[in-house]
Amino acid sequence: SPGGGGAAEPHEGGTLVYASGDAEPTCLDPHVGGNYPQALISTQYLEPLVGRTADGTITPWLAEEWEVSDDGLTWDFTLREGVTFTDGTPLDAEAVKVNIEHLQDPATGSSTGYLAVGKVAEVEAVDATHARFHLSEPDSALLESLSMQWTAIQSPAGIARGMEENCAAPIGTGPFIVDEWVPQQQITLVRNPDYRTPGPQTQLEGPAHLDEIVWRFIPDAATRQAALVSGEVHVIDNPQPDAIVSAQQAEDIEHIDAPRPGSVNRIELNTAQPPFDDIRVREAFIRAADPNPGIEALYLGTVERSYSPLASTEPTGESDDSLFETDVAEADALLDAAGWTERDADGVRMKDGRRLSVRFPVSTNQSVAAEQSLFEQIQANVRAVGFDVTLTPLDLSAWYGAIGFAEGQSEYSYEAVSAPYTRVGPEVLRVLYHSDGIEPAPSGYFANHAQLADPELDALLDEASASHDEDVRADLYAQAQQRILESYAILPLYDQQNHFLTRGVTGVTTLGTVATPTFVDARLTD
Amino acid sequence: MPASRTDAGAALRRAPGWLRWLAGRVGGALLVVWVVATVVFFALRASGDPLEAILGGPGSQASPEAVAHARAEYGLDQPLLVQYALQLWRIATLQLGDSYARRQPVVELIAAQLPATLLLATLALLLAWALALVGATIAAVSRGRAGRAAVAALRGLELVATVTPQFWLGAVLILVFASSLRILPATSSGADPAGLVLPVVTLAIPIAGFLAQVSRDALVDADRAPFATTARSRGAGEPRVLLHHTLRHASLPALSLSGWAFGNLLSGAVIVESLFARPGLGRLLLDGALGRDVPLVIGAVVVVAVLYVIVVTAVDAAELVVDPRLRAPRRSVAARGTPPRTPELAVGS
Amino acid sequence: MTAQAGARARTRLGPSGVAAAGALLAILVAVIAPSALAPGDPLAIAPAQAFSPPSWAHPFGTDESGRDLFTRVVHGATASAGIGLAATAIGIGIGLVLGFAGALGPAWLDAAIARVVEVLFALPTLVMALLLVAVIGPGTGASVLAIGIATAPGYARILRARLRGVVRSEYVRFARHEGAGPLTVFTRHIAPNTLWPLVATATLGVGQAIVWVSALSFLGLGALPPSPEWGAMLNAGRVYISTAWWMTVFPGLAIVATATVLTVLGRRASGAGGAA
Amino acid sequence: MSARPAAHEAGPPLLRLRDLRVSLPNGTRGHTPVLRGIDLDVAPGECVAVVGESGAGKSVLARTVLGLTRREGAHVDAAQFTIAARDGLRLSEREWRGVRGGAAALVLQDALQSLDPLRTIGAEVGESLAVRGVPRPERRRRVIDALRSAGLPLGAAQPAECGGEEGGGADPATADDREAARWLRRRPGEFSGGMRQRALIASALVGGAALLVADEPTTALDATTAVRVLDLLARLRDEGTGILFITHDLGAVERLADRVAVIEDGRIAETGDARTLLTAPRHATTRALLAAVPRGAKPGPAPAAGRDVLRARGAVRRYHGASGEVVAVDGVDLVLRAGEALGIVGESGSGKSTLARLLVGFEEPDAGSVSRAEGARIRLVPQDPLGSFDPRHSVERILRHARRDDAPTPAELLRRVGLDPAMLPRRPAHLSGGQRQRVAIARALAGRPDVLVCDEPVSALDVTTQAGILDLLGELQRRDGLAMVFISHDLAVVRRVSDRVAVMRAGQVLEQGATEHVLARPWHPYTRELVAAAGSAGR
Ligand SMILES: Nc1ncnc2c1ncn2[C@@H]1O[C@H](COP(=O)(O)OP(=O)(O)OP(=O)(O)O)[C@@H](O)[C@H]1O
Numbered sequence A: 001s002p003g004g005g006g007a008a009e010p011h012e013g014g015t016l017v018y019a020s021g022d023a024e025p026t027c028l029d030p031h032v033g034g035n036y037p038q039a040l041i042s043t044q045y046l047e048p049l050v051g052r053t054a055d056g057t058i059t060p061w062l063a064e065e066w067e068v069s070d071d072g073l074t075w076d077f078t079l080r081e082g083v084t085f086t087d088g089t090p091l092d093a094e095a096v097k098v099n100i101e102h103l104q105d106p107a108t109g110s111s112t113g114y115l116a117v118g119k120v121a122e123v124e125a126v127d128a129t130h131a132r133f134h135l136s137e138p139d140s141a142l143l144e145s146l147s148m149q150w151t152a153i154q155s156p157a158g159i160a161r162g163m164e165e166n167c168a169a170p171i172g173t174g175p176f177i178v179d180e181w182v183p184q185q186q187i188t189l190v191r192n193p194d195y196r197t198p199g200p201q202t203q204l205e206g207p208a209h210l211d212e213i214v215w216r217f218i219p220d221a222a223t224r225q226a227a228l229v230s231g232e233v234h235v236i237d238n239p240q241p242d243a244i245v246s247a248q249q250a251e252d253i254e255h256i257d258a259p260r261p262g263s264v265n266r267i268e269l270n271t272a273q274p275p276f277d278d279i280r281v282r283e284a285f286i287r288a289a290d291p292n293p294g295i296e297a298l299y300l301g302t303v304e305r306s307y308s309p310l311a312s313t314e315p316t317g318e319s320d321d322s323l324f325e326t327d328v329a330e331a332d333a334l335l336d337a338a339g340w341t342e343r344d345a346d347g348v349r350m351k352d353g354r355r356l357s358v359r360f361p362v363s364t365n366q367s368v369a370a371e372q373s374l375f376e377q378i379q380a381n382v383r384a385v386g387f388d389v390t391l392t393p394l395d396l397s398a399w400y401g402a403i404g405f406a407e408g409q410s411e412y413s414y415e416a417v418s419a420p421y422t423r424v425g426p427e428v429l430r431v432l433y434h435s436d437g438i439e440p441a442p443s444g445y446f447a448n449h450a451q452l453a454d455p456e457l458d459a460l461l462d463e464a465s466a467s468h469d470e471d472v473r474a475d476l477y478a479q480a481q482q483r484i485l486e487s488y489a490i491l492p493l494y495d496q497q498n499h500f501l502t503r504g505v506t507g508v509t510t511l512g513t514v515a516t517p518t519f520v521d522a523r524l525t526d
Numbered sequence B: 001m002p003a004s005r006t007d008a009g010a011a012l013r014r015a016p017g018w019l020r021w022l023a024g025r026v027g028g029a030l031l032v033v034w035v036v037a038t039v040v041f042f043a044l045r046a047s048g049d050p051l052e053a054i055l056g057g058p059g060s061q062a063s064p065e066a067v068a069h070a071r072a073e074y075g076l077d078q079p080l081l082v083q084y085a086l087q088l089w090r091i092a093t094l095q096l097g098d099s100y101a102r103r104q105p106v107v108e109l110i111a112a113q114l115p116a117t118l119l120l121a122t123l124a125l126l127l128a129w130a131l132a133l134v135g136a137t138i139a140a141v142s143r144g145r146a147g148r149a150a151v152a153a154l155r156g157l158e159l160v161a162t163v164t165p166q167f168w169l170g171a172v173l174i175l176v177f178a179s180s181l182r183i184l185p186a187t188s189s190g191a192d193p194a195g196l197v198l199p200v201v202t203l204a205i206p207i208a209g210f211l212a213q214v215s216r217d218a219l220v221d222a223d224r225a226p227f228a229t230t231a232r233s234r235g236a237g238e239p240r241v242l243l244h245h246t247l248r249h250a251s252l253p254a255l256s257l258s259g260w261a262f263g264n265l266l267s268g269a270v271i272v273e274s275l276f277a278r279p280g281l282g283r284l285l286l287d288g289a290l291g292r293d294v295p296l297v298i299g300a301v302v303v304v305a306v307l308y309v310i311v312v313t314a315v316d317a318a319e320l321v322v323d324p325r326l327r328a329p330r331r332s333v334a335a336r337g338t339p340p341r342t343p344e345l346a347v348g349s
Numbered sequence C: 001m002t003a004q005a006g007a008r009a010r011t012r013l014g015p016s017g018v019a020a021a022g023a024l025l026a027i028l029v030a031v032i033a034p035s036a037l038a039p040g041d042p043l044a045i046a047p048a049q050a051f052s053p054p055s056w057a058h059p060f061g062t063d064e065s066g067r068d069l070f071t072r073v074v075h076g077a078t079a080s081a082g083i084g085l086a087a088t089a090i091g092i093g094i095g096l097v098l099g100f101a102g103a104l105g106p107a108w109l110d111a112a113i114a115r116v117v118e119v120l121f122a123l124p125t126l127v128m129a130l131l132l133v134a135v136i137g138p139g140t141g142a143s144v145l146a147i148g149i150a151t152a153p154g155y156a157r158i159l160r161a162r163l164r165g166v167v168r169s170e171y172v173r174f175a176r177h178e179g180a181g182p183l184t185v186f187t188r189h190i191a192p193n194t195l196w197p198l199v200a201t202a203t204l205g206v207g208q209a210i211v212w213v214s215a216l217s218f219l220g221l222g223a224l225p226p227s228p229e230w231g232a233m234l235n236a237g238r239v240y241i242s243t244a245w246w247m248t249v250f251p252g253l254a255i256v257a258t259a260t261v262l263t264v265l266g267r268r269a270s271g272a273g274g275a276a
Numbered sequence D: 001m002s003a004r005p006a007a008h009e010a011g012p013p014l015l016r017l018r019d020l021r022v023s024l025p026n027g028t029r030g031h032t033p034v035l036r037g038i039d040l041d042v043a044p045g046e047c048v049a050v051v052g053e054s055g056a057g058k059s060v061l062a063r064t065v066l067g068l069t070r071r072e073g074a075h076v077d078a079a080q081f082t083i084a085a086r087d088g089l090r091l092s093e094r095e096w097r098g099v100r101g102g103a104a105a106l107v108l109q110d111a112l113q114s115l116d117p118l119r120t121i122g123a124e125v126g127e128s129l130a131v132r133g134v135p136r137p138e139r140r141r142r143v144i145d146a147l148r149s150a151g152l153p154l155g156a157a158q159p160a161e162c163g164g165e166e167g168g169g170a171d172p173a174t175a176d177d178r179e180a181a182r183w184l185r186r187r188p189g190e191f192s193g194g195m196r197q198r199a200l201i202a203s204a205l206v207g208g209a210a211l212l213v214a215d216e217p218t219t220a221l222d223a224t225t226a227v228r229v230l231d232l233l234a235r236l237r238d239e240g241t242g243i244l245f246i247t248h249d250l251g252a253v254e255r256l257a258d259r260v261a262v263i264e265d266g267r268i269a270e271t272g273d274a275r276t277l278l279t280a281p282r283h284a285t286t287r288a289l290l291a292a293v294p295r296g297a298k299p300g301p302a303p304a305a306g307r308d309v310l311r312a313r314g315a316v317r318r319y320h321g322a323s324g325e326v327v328a329v330d331g332v333d334l335v336l337r338a339g340e341a342l343g344i345v346g347e348s349g350s351g352k353s354t355l356a357r358l359l360v361g362f363e364e365p366d367a368g369s370v371s372r373a374e375g376a377r378i379r380l381v382p383q384d385p386l387g388s389f390d391p392r393h394s395v396e397r398i399l400r401h402a403r404r405d406d407a408p409t410p411a412e413l414l415r416r417v418g419l420d421p422a423m424l425p426r427r428p429a430h431l432s433g434g435q436r437q438r439v440a441i442a443r444a445l446a447g448r449p450d451v452l453v454c455d456e457p458v459s460a461l462d463v464t465t466q467a468g469i470l471d472l473l474g475e476l477q478r479r480d481g482l483a484m485v486f487i488s489h490d491l492a493v494v495r496r497v498s499d500r501v502a503v504m505r506a507g508q509v510l511e512q513g514a515t516e517h518v519l520a521r522p523w524h525p526y527t528r529e530l531v532a533a534a535g536s537a538g539r
């Protein structure tokens, strides 16, 4: 019931209501496609082979221990014993094999998970608890890949039911079970009474405290905030910066700041086609963008400007703010030098009859209002040096359409884009900036929106991937990051925002992987 | 064929009045569906590759199997006329196809969402009626300078109500009642009474404005009508005149506008349902339109059209109950001005 | 205008009509020459001044990017009214074709058009607009087109009814009886009696179209940022409703005021025009 | 009526007014005096008629007597205002409610709209009892009694117009009662005007009112029905009810009233015994009123028979309504000769207007033929003039468009029909019914017609104006040889303007011939009935 100022004692049982601002998934199985909303909810019922602490250390989870061969091509995983999925199917090596094959099957239409296990050639079920991964090439990021929700392990019997059924209610080993999905309304998760595989973020032994989680979708930020304040829901995600600020002052609302790992939030410039195929034009754009005042005003101090391709939570992150100093005169000079010297009646630069226009599709489902406002400010700032930016707010599927490459097109239909793709660890750099990333995954998604095709960068990333020496790896990634930054293909903004506001509940923690919240320890206090 | 049609026509002309009336209604419903199907069919062909639209816009990256399946299902390899016939046949037999985004039959999706919207719309319509009649009553009983001022204020309020964007109104209501006063929930997931309050109010207010205008005019007319003076001359007091005489007259135009109002409510449901995170047909339709889920949208539109016909039919029946003049023979029908089917000057609903 | 003429206009319009006419004048100035009212640049950002409440410097306050809301609201008149006008023009254009074809064409065509128009009118405007958006894709142009097409049946209906009323009216019969030729009858009676009331309807329609299009903006299908279109501004401001009320209130008032003014004038015009 | 005792000398008056003054709000904050000093008494069993021109204040008087003008914002003042032995100026609204429907009852001017169309006759007639909390069974009994005494045939299965025969028989059988119950469930829309008027009177009487205020109870009715209603009122008066009878119809006054008060511009101009006042009026207003009443035959010699200008042969016109086919005009043969005036009379719905439209060519006959003389210019004065004016055109423009040849200027035309040329810039919607009728006549005259077809051209005019228009039409006939078809339901008017007359019923012409001849020696029973009704009501 709403209201009730006094902080009551946490108690067992009850129903927690979670309100998500993300788009409602069309499939609850994070293997299919693989976006953040799926990771969010699947954290409650699916668990990965390995876990990861906030400082980046890989820990056991469904796999107790693992060993890698010297050539880095064979990995042996020992699974926990006696674990069963909630449908009673035992968790064994065969199940792991089925899951990896499921991810790699083009019919599954996986994007994130598919990229994560791209180097796994085959999984061999040595015996019930031993799964051997054969790799096509060394992959130092394999553990990070397997720690993510998008590669979490599901019941093979569940997968065998076929895509439609599995999408409606995937079966895992997690603390909750998908009970009912009423599309557009809510997803009901009930407690898994036999839960016994807590991850690294909890000390709990046994089932969760809550009886039930009701997962709702409230797309409107103001409504979501109102629902939290009025006590209809206990947890909301994607709060507005002003809501975070007022939550920090309110005593009954807790704020969880859990930036996503891997990549930073950035604007990517499409280097594959004019005008951003010219580095001078890219630099001009970045020199003129001047996002800092906007970030301050819009985010009210809840975020920090980043100058790195990696999130601040990544220990290997490397930043260089000297490359991003705002300099309008320099931007003008660069554009002049690049041949964009004429201006049309609107003051937009021209070259050979072509306007200096930038199409910037914005996914409204993946970006809060403050971010869209920031894009508008950048639009206004670069306008001063002669860029004509068209911001097009789009629904998720239309947005995929806008950045995709359909048959018969002569070029891509975007020049700039901000995509929320991320994954655990610096390996994200390889997904996002390796020229392999221009090739679409089976789902049609391709991650390298900047379309960087730099052989030297590719080499650095490949080498880092193959190396198991942490220091060498860190050094290689540092070099790679410097190359990426110097290419002016991306404009880093800030960590990928991942805030939660909670009210009337304690014990909400976030995973060290993709910072999704888990309610295994949560108890209601109202 | 022409012969059989004449036979049918003649048979229909001989049929009792209510049967003819019903036949007209069903015919209307079929026509609605036919027009919708035709519009969609040609719009889809005009907009580019219908396959792409059927399979979910340019971003869908549908698998070759899905493409082949859809091609066969919609007969896209057939001549245009066959495709058209196929589309009509599919809709006539309620084969609305599968939503590409939700991987479920459209019929099931709509059936699941319909009750929530119907509940919302019905409550809103009732509230709008009530508000309209209260407003009209205030206008009719107001006397003197203060009364005139009250009526003027009421008229202004009605006018503003009719043009206030619902999404704005709803946002303000959420701010006041959910965020600040915390007395009502901002969202509603189903039929919980408290959660329904704000969405219903948001939905009802613009229509209440329209209905209040027509009811007020009708009530003022009725109040000035000789029969009201006659009732007073029999010793009836104001409450009695209102309850037994004039209010019934005032409710007639509001009743006959209900079909239009219902359409307007469905428009409003699109906004209100997404604002208050309510499940329902409106939100389904919006998601469908945003995601270019064409089978889903067609299905929703067909359902809305059929609903509209049902509602108009029900309203006609209700009017027969309330207004005996409509039942009486012709001579007296002429005595009654035809009530407005739409508020004079509303272009859409 | 002499004082006497002014007084006469005032008595004909009534106080609310005068107020509406005054407001309309302000709106028209905003549409035609926004810079006369608000010389600033509606797109000029000033992040340092974001979220300033109304003050002398910023009568309507500033938005999240520090843009002056007064300037934006004034300049938004062009976009919003333009959108409303364009949608209405499309609606009336289609309505005219259907209405004239129905009322002046052969009986079977009239019957067919009447039924189809009646049916399309049955579809709620937003539902129809969403159908069209689903088919042709989102965007400002699409939403204007969608609202135009969605309102066309309403216009066609009104126009057809009016045309039929006029064509079959006693006064047209009398004019013919008195020897007026077809052209005289058309210019003297039919055109003024059908088209003038349509102006009134259109006035109302523009107000309604602005609200409809702003609803589409709210649904994410309207004007592109950073256009100062009122619906889009309203939608952007709604996010900050609890901390910066002015961002929602002023664009909202602009929509409500414009629609109200147009409605008042439309009703008055239709009342003065004498319905057939 | 002649051998009745003078009842008013018997008891104390039911109503006594001395120097009654009423002013009504005029929309611009002030009040306009409408009644400026009315003295009036009504005793039990007495009928006092109030006559006067339109707008004189008759209806305001009626509503004031029942205390109903106060809620319209009226200021009411009087030296004495006694109703049912109480002071009308001091009564509270609650006390007034006790008087209304109890001691005094009102029958409103707009009789046909005075019953709530959504309620049953039983509920409407019984309302004053319901207001007083009379229990249901008794209420029902008294409603049935009242309806019977108002002459409504409750027992009959078919609610048809029957004469004024007494009661429902000696022993009200239960079957009869059931029939009556069904009757009570009917609604006003199912009844003819005459029956509605009677039900309305019954609803006024059911509470046992001693004073009945009847405001023009017969104007909406055709002559035959009007006579029956007047008979009913006479019977009530004879039974002891005091009646304040408001009318502008002097024939009705003559038939019903004991005393008459002539009201002019809110004042009593003359008052006195009915017979003396009607035969020897003293006041100029009264004299003018009497003089304007159409009476007698068409003055002047019969016109020389000219060529045929209009001819109908077996003309038939059918309409398709929702309830089937209506034969509005059913095989009519007619001839109109140049310079001649042909009157057409008949009850409502008998096809007069349809025939007029056939004659001018607004409609084509479904069978038979209508022919018009070559080159003859025909103009119609329609029954409903408003629809025949373009709502966007001013009177001036209407007349200008209609002008042909050497027709007078618009201003002159208006003057001829008795209208102020100041009306030229006005729109027809802003004119009164009588003014519109005269503009329609002016428009017809603007066309310099050879033939004028007038469909009820004077029905909305008061007698004085009516007389002026009739004189104008007569003069045009004499001077310009105008041929005319003149349609009216008022036999006296038709008699005054037409050389020949045709009597219509149910789309057929029952008989036609020289006016005086037909009226003096009607052979068709229907014509006889019509003439009798007109004679008793109008003479
Ligand atoms: N409710 C009212 N408010 C203001 N003025 C009124 C009202 N009712 C009547 N009047 C005015 O009072 C005057 C007398 O009207 P009333 O209706 O009594 O005339 P009447 O003698 O009954 O005429 P008629 O024969 O046409 O019925 C008229 O000038 C009329 O305009």
Ligand SMILES: Nc1ncnc2c1ncn2[C@@H]1O[C@H](COP(=O)(O)OP(=O)(O)OP(=O)(O)O)[C@@H](O)[C@H]1O
Pocket: D319, D320, D321, D326, D327, D328, D346, D347, D348, D349, D350, D351, D352, D353, D354, D355, D383, D489
């Ligand atoms: N346009 C029409 N459509 C259908 N029925 C009509 C039409 N015009 C007249 N009628 C019917 O034809 C019959 C004759 O009508 P008409 O108007 O000629 O009578 P009238 O003698 O002029 O009556 P009144 O004295 O009331 O004017 C009536 O029953 C009427 O209902």
Ligand SMILES: [Mg+2]
Pocket: D058, D059, D060, D109, D215
């Ligand atoms: Mg009167």
Ligand SMILES: [Mg+2]
Pocket: D352, D353, D354, D383, D455
């Ligand atoms: Mg007639």
